[in-house]
Amino acid sequence: MATPExxxxxxxxxxxxxKLLATLPLFTLNDLLWLLYLFPIRFLATVLPRWSLYAIAxxxxxxxxxxxxxxxxxxxxxxxxxxxxxxxHARRIxxxxxxxxxxxxxxxxxxxxxxWEKMLRCTGVEGMxxxxxxxxxxxxxILLAAHLCANRVALRYLAAQGxxxxxxxxxxxxxxAQGRFGSRFLQxxxxxxxxxxxxxxxxIQDPDSSLRVxxxxxxxxxxxxxxxxxxxxxxxxLFLGVPWRVRGGIFExxxxxxxxxxxxxxxxxxxGFRIRFDPMLEIDRAPSRETFLSANLPRFLAVVERHIIExxxxxxxxxxx
Amino acid sequence: MEQLVKxxxxxxxxxxxxxxxxxxxxxxxxxxEEDFSYEAKLDEAVGLDSVAVLEFVTAIxxxxxxxxEPEKLTIVLVRDLKGLAAYVDSRTALRPNHSEHSA
Numbered sequence: 001m002a003t004p005e006x007x008x009x010x011x012x013x014x015x016x017x018x019k020l021l022a023t024l025p026l027f028t029l030n031d032l033l034w035l036l037y038l039f040p041i042r043f044l045a046t047v048l049p050r051w052s053l054y055a056i057a058x059x060x061x062x063x064x065x066x067x068x069x070x071x072x073x074x075x076x077x078x079x080x081x082x083x084x085x086x087x088x089h090a091r092r093i094x095x096x097x098x099x100x101x102x103x104x105x106x107x108x109x110x111x112x113x114x115x116w117e118k119m120l121r122c123t124g125v126e127g128m129x130x131x132x133x134x135x136x137x138x139x140x141x142i143l144l145a146a147h148l149c150a151n152r153v154a155l156r157y158l159a160a161q162g163x164x165x166x167x168x169x170x171x172x173x174x175x176x177a178q179g180r181f182g183s184r185f186l187q188x189x190x191x192x193x194x195x196x197x198x199x200x201x202x203x204i205q206d207p208d209s210s211l212r213v214x215x216x217x218x219x220x221x222x223x224x225x226x227x228x229x230x231x232x233x234x235x236x237x238l239f240l241g242v243p244w245r246v247r248g249g250i251f252e253x254x255x256x257x258x259x260x261x262x263x264x265x266x267x268x269x270x271x272g273f274r275i276r277f278d279p280m281l282e283i284d285r286a287p288s289r290e291t292f293l294s295a296n297l298p299r300f301l302a303v304v305e306r307h308i309i310e311x312x313x314x315x316x317x318x319x320x321x
Numbered sequence: 322m323e324q325l326v327k328x329x330x331x332x333x334x335x336x337x338x339x340x341x342x343x344x345x346x347x348x349x350x351x352x353x354e355e356d357f358s359y360e361a362k363l364d365e366a367v368g369l370d371s372v373a374v375l376e377f378v379t380a381i382x383x384x385x386x387x388x389x390e391p392e393k394l395t396i397v398l399v400r401d402l403k404g405l406a407a408y409v410d411s412r413t414a415l416r417p418n419h420s421e422h423s424a
Contacts, residue, residue, distance in 0.1 A: 207371055211399065
């Protein structure tokens with residue numbers, strides 16, 4: 001879900017077809033951590049209570065932070081600038097973002113259990129009236145959110161409450177710390193697990209992904225779509241104060257389907273997670289692709305930026321910079 | 322092109338020709354209608370940009386004055402020119418003012 005991709009991170013390091021793959025190291029610490037996550041920890045997660053998974057996370061946190069040290073060092077000045085934070089506060093945000101990403105990734109394993117709802121509690125949903133009024137338009141709704149840690153769990157919860165959203169996911173998301181082993185073997189394995197955890201799912205690499213999005217919207221349903229979903233013309237506006245590559249795909253979908261767009265904020269915590277829907281975005285229904293994009297891009301970005309600034313430690317992409 | 326259209330088992334000749342033309346226009350392809358393989362070009366376009374197919378589908382809807390049923394919005398149907406033409410013809414036939422136009 002949600003935010004654009006930094007222009008510096010465009011190189012598809014995890015794309016098996018990329019020539020860049022050959023330049024990656026064979027095996028990295030990040031690969032080892034993913035290997036542990038995808039095999040022993042995943043098996044343990046089928047029987048262990050949530051608190052014990054979190055205890056494992058706490059024990060492994062120093063290693064995770066070490067693995068992310070370079071990306072954190074790059075992210076800190078950006079966080080200082082974007083969040084108007086002191087250097088010490090920016091360091092805390094960067095570290096907390098890494099920890100939260102790990103915790104919510106572990107929550108993803110709990111979604112594989114039939115009893116996941118007892119372990120991952122929703123502590124509140126605000127603004128449901130905004131979602132309902134958008135659904136009442138009858139043209140489908142795109143849930144616009146930042147890449148926040150709790151999105152997957154929140155979407156699964158919404159589906160259980162009768163508001164299933166098609167989750168559009170990038171199967172080849174950039175992970176600069178990954179090696180060839182991780183890219184070739186672990187990332188596809190993780191994609192399978194994500195699909196099991198949230199079966200109402202399509203990857204942007206699927207050739208029919210856009211048609212499935214349109215199908216869902218035409219049926220009046222919900223789609224959780226990222227602003228950086230592939231497709232469409234790339235543009236590079238300023239986002240959180242830095243140039244950021246955004247693809248026009250989401251704007252094309254909104255233009256061609258006339259669907260509603262509702263910003264969604266999902267925030268996780270030890271006790272569970274909460275969801276907030278903001279009022280429907282006002283869309284300028286400009287007729288051409290270019291005018292539609294230029295008229296609406298600032299509104300979409302402003303919402304995503306606001307959500308990130310409100311909850312900087314929940315945004316997963318600081319460390320992708 | 323002539324042969325392609327003659328082989329069609331289902332969609333009408335005129336519909337297929339119009340769909341091929343819409344395909345070229347909506348995807349902004351610099352091609353002549355008679356010298357490309359529809360399926361290969363569609364796969365190529367969708368492989369590069371899956372959103373492009375939405376432009377194509379909505380252009381068909383506009384041209385023929387129809388709306389695709391949600392369950393028919395599949396790559397299998399869109400890739401099959403004959404099947405797509407047949408579907409478009411069947412939807413066109415359901416339009417309330419279709420008989421007036423045909424008359």
